[in-house]
Amino acid sequence: MRIGELATKTGVSVRALRYYEEQELLGAVRSGGGQRHYADTAVERVELIQLLYAAGLSSRTVRDLLPCVDSGVSTPQSRAVLAGERDRIDRQIAELTRAREKLDTIIAATSAPNPACPYVN
Structure with a gap:
C-alpha cells in the first residue's frame, strides 16, 4: 500500500x-x-x-526493541528495558490516580455555587 x-x-x-x-x-x-x-x-x-x-x-528505545518484537526473542537487557518502562508506566498510573482522586475531592467540596470562582456562568 x-x-x-x-x-x-x-x-x-x-x-x-x-x-x-x-x-x-x-x-x-x-x-x-x-x-x-x-x-x-x-x-x-x-x-x-x-x-x-x-x-x-x-524513538531510540522503540527502535532497539522492535527486532525483539519481530523475532519473538528477547535478551536479558531488552527484558530489563521493558520491565523498567512498565514500572515507569505503573508510577504514572499511580500519580494520575492520585490526581483524579484529588479532583474528585475538590469537586465534592466545591459543589455549591461560589461567585469568586472564575468558572461561574
Missing part, C-alpha cells in the same frame, strides 16, 4: 510515517518512481509504534 493509504488506515500523518522510516521503525520498498510501498503488516507496526510512543517510550 502507498503512504497515503497507510496514513488513512492508521490515522497517522504522512509526515509521521516518513519520520518512522527515518528512525528505522518502519520499512518501505521504493517503486521505480520513488513512491513508498508498505506491506499489509505495516498497519499493525504503526499501531504498535503509536502505542509505545503513547506509553512514553523514545
